[in-house]
Amino acid sequence: MKDTIIMFDMDGTLLDLAFDDLIWNQQLAIRHAENHQCSLEQSQTSLNQFYQQHKHTISWYSSDYWTATVGVDVLQLQYDFKQYIAPRPGCFELLEQLHKQGYRCWLLTNADQAGLKLKLDQIELSPYFEVILSSEQFGYSKEHQLFWQKLQALHPFSPEQVVFIDDTAPVLDAAQQFGIQHLLSIVQPSSGRAARTATELDYPAIQDLTELLDYLGKINTKVKHEQTA
Ligand SMILES: [Mg+2]
Incomplete structure (x- = not known):
């Protein structure tokens, strides 16, 4: 897929x-x-x-x-x-794997453009992404439907082809409302704070980012099954 x-x-x-x-x-x-x-x-x-x-x-x-x-x-x-800017566990291992497997990756942040630039200068994420975008560019944060509408207008995509991963529940809620079904959260967004428990999380969540590869494997199996059924 x-x-x-x-x-x-x-x-x-x-x-x-x-x-x-x-x-x-x-x-x-x-x-x-x-x-x-x-x-x-x-x-x-x-x-x-x-x-x-x-x-x-x-x-x-x-x-x-x-x-x-x-x-x-x-x-x-x-x-x-x-x-002190640092990647989360599994970040580069995951991005390397996705790159090798030919997945398209987009980076969508509520950090403003100046903050985004600082972080991309510190941590070399840019080469892995075909789209990198700050919500400041649209004037609406990711919690807002207009963010998703403007994103789709600028970079066409169909919600069914998207897997979206974000640590903030109101952002995932907005993505879900827009029609994105494959949504994932993060168990422990900050290494300085305790991991969240299942009851605190409204969405399936991963800890090490490479766990996303298993999730993708399951989606692909399901798609193949549906195609042959
Ligand atoms: Mg976040």
Whole structure:
């Protein structure tokens, strides 16, 4: 089934979310407290208020927005800690295998274009993907149906040919609503946090990324069976 397009999320799926946790949950509050001459607790409280207001919107993913809103250059902050950007287990083994087997791979991220560039400069994912796209380009995050409609208009695909893997349930929900049936999540998006249990996960999930190969094997067997039935 080499017409299959495998669509990947980046942060928490191909890359370890521990980096983003470090930036957004630790270092941003520290730098915010320095810039505003307030206590770390005060910074955390005000940042949490912003987080609650903007979660899952396009603003949430925009470095420019956060820089303007909280008075910290968050892109610079990410550059200052870029050595902590790292792939998740099995990332390159999987991508190599998919490349050898002729699968088409797309990278779809809610990271803004500047954040995407930083990560691609650090970790050599680019050669494995025929499409690499930040939702900032469309003005709608992956949680939104318009993201999927605009993606399909720019890069035509039929939802039945797609396998989509993403660590965020509301994103998988949106993909499902759009008609994508083969959906997978990630057991432990951040190496700095505990693995999620089956009850916390709304979708089938894998830990080491190479487990995707078994999943693809099962889909292919099923397709062959249906074709010969
Ligand atoms: Mg993610």
